[in-house]
Amino acid sequence: MSASIKSEFQSCIQACQECLIDCKVCLAKMAGMKSMNDCPYCCIQCIEVLEASIGLMAADSKFSKEQCALCAKVCEYCAEQCEQHDHDHCKRCAESCRKCAEECRKMAA
Amino acid sequence: MSASIKSEFQSCIQACQECLIDCKVCLAKMAGMKSMNDCPYCCIQCIEVLEASIGLMAADSKFSKEQCALCAKVCEYCAEQCEQHDHDHCKRCAESCRKCAEECRKMAA
Amino acid sequence: MSASIKSEFQSCIQACQECLIDCKVCLAKMAGMKSMNDCPYCCIQCIEVLEASIGLMAADSKFSKEQCALCAKVCEYCAEQCEQHDHDHCKRCAESCRKCAEECRKMAA
Amino acid sequence: MSASIKSEFQSCIQACQECLIDCKVCLAKMAGMKSMNDCPYCCIQCIEVLEASIGLMAADSKFSKEQCALCAKVCEYCAEQCEQHDHDHCKRCAESCRKCAEECRKMAA
Numbered sequence: 001m002s003a004s005i006k007s008e009f010q011s012c013i014q015a016c017q018e019c020l021i022d023c024k025v026c027l028a029k030m031a032g033m034k035s036m037n038d039c040p041y042c043c044i045q046c047i048e049v050l051e052a053s054i055g056l057m058a059a060d061s062k063f064s065k066e067q068c069a070l071c072a073k074v075c076e077y078c079a080e081q082c083e084q085h086d087h088d089h090c091k092r093c094a095e096s097c098r099k100c101a102e103e104c105r106k107m108a109a
Numbered sequence: 110m111s112a113s114i115k116s117e118f119q120s121c122i123q124a125c126q127e128c129l130i131d132c133k134v135c136l137a138k139m140a141g142m143k144s145m146n147d148c149p150y151c152c153i154q155c156i157e158v159l160e161a162s163i164g165l166m167a168a169d170s171k172f173s174k175e176q177c178a179l180c181a182k183v184c185e186y187c188a189e190q191c192e193q194h195d196h197d198h199c200k201r202c203a204e205s206c207r208k209c210a211e212e213c214r215k216m217a218a
Numbered sequence: 219m220s221a222s223i224k225s226e227f228q229s230c231i232q233a234c235q236e237c238l239i240d241c242k243v244c245l246a247k248m249a250g251m252k253s254m255n256d257c258p259y260c261c262i263q264c265i266e267v268l269e270a271s272i273g274l275m276a277a278d279s280k281f282s283k284e285q286c287a288l289c290a291k292v293c294e295y296c297a298e299q300c301e302q303h304d305h306d307h308c309k310r311c312a313e314s315c316r317k318c319a320e321e322c323r324k325m326a327a
Numbered sequence: 328m329s330a331s332i333k334s335e336f337q338s339c340i341q342a343c344q345e346c347l348i349d350c351k352v353c354l355a356k357m358a359g360m361k362s363m364n365d366c367p368y369c370c371i372q373c374i375e376v377l378e379a380s381i382g383l384m385a386a387d388s389k390f391s392k393e394q395c396a397l398c399a400k401v402c403e404y405c406a407e408q409c410e411q412h413d414h415d416h417c418k419r420c421a422e423s424c425r426k427c428a429e430e431c432r433k434m435a436a
Binding site for chain 2: 044045048049051052055059066067073074
Binding site for chain 4: 133136137139140141142143144145146147148149150153
């Protein structure tokens with residue numbers, strides 16, 4: 001992680017970036033597959049808020065906390081959906097979402 | 110605007126897309142120029158939340174309202190900053206931000 | 219479309235923005251649905267290059283032509299896939315992709 | 328880095344993600360500062376192509392190579408500009424851009 005990033009943002013940005021890749025992988029691998037729940041629809045939404053959270057934190061924005069608070073909610077929702085699937089990429093995505101939600105809640109506090 | 114978009118999202122997505130371009134133009138034209146206020150730093154932040162708002166609305170996400178509520182705040186802040194500059198691109202950006210803030214507040218209501 | 223945008227970019231940015239929304243709508247509506255071809259996997263890829271094309275043109279970047287050349291290819295591929303589906307959002311997406319590919323080819327020329 | 332990512336993409340995605348943060352930090356910190364060269368205008372452009380490269384690689388897209396080839400060029404240009412500045416964030420950005428350009432050239436080969 002860049003030395004330019006404020007130390008209080010480092011672990012949250014890292015968690016968001018890992019979660020972003022795992023959501024993008026899950027979304028791409030689930031494309032065209034039948035699903036009985038919101039995975040990968042949840043990943044689409046998670047990607048949007050993750051990118052905003054990363055961007056605002058990297059800019060040291062005063063709006064970072066609010067964006068991260070919303071991001072935590074979307075990550076929890078995404079984790080709940082993806083963890084119901086047995087695919088490796090879904091399990092992995094759910095795990096990253098849980099971790100990211102925790103980091104985002106800390107940021108938002 | 111796409112016929113596929115839910116009618117209640119149409120004017121807000123359009124306002125966000127126009128605002129996004131105006132923020133990107135303002136940011137690019139202000140790059141390397143001395144500024145005494147938050148323009149174009151505000152545009153950087155506005156771009157992040159606008160993209161998330163557009164993405165969530167296009168996906169008909171249940172999180173659209175919360176994202177749009179935050180977007181309205183960032184747009185107001187960006188308008189306040191950019192309207193203090195006399196450049197055409199700043200004036201134009203401020204105007205788009207005001208309009209977008211209004212649409213986002215309606216969406217968030 | 220913003221008056222701040224260079225006139226030669228206007229129609230291409232507009233086509234990219236419409237295509238972006240139609241790809242995002244198609245992707246969201248296809249999420250969790252079985253597909254026998256690359257729709258909506260193609261939309262995921264199209265979204266990535268569309269956003270880059272829009273961003274580079276808005277910044278009046280010297281790399282716009284190259285990005286638009288690649289964007290034209292991805293849009294053609296996306297149109298070929300989505301037009302094989304009978305859903306309104308797929309038909310609409312394919313149509314926007316064809317139009318956007320044409321605008322991007324003109325930009326890249 | 329996610330275990331879900333193809334091993335041949337891992338180091339390039341990681342380099343792109345680090346570079347993305349460093350470009351975003353450099354852009355935000357340079358906002359409103361006078362610059363005699365293309366920094367941070369180059370960062371704006373670099374961010375656009377980095378996000379597309381990350382997205383296409385995460386989706387295991389057949390267009391990844393072409394996007395990474397363009398990304399390598401933009402990263403080199405950004406490195407040349409930012410390394411002329413003495414700010415820590417500019418030096419750091421230039422360094423990440425050089426590393427990312429190398430990874431992207433390998434990917435594109």
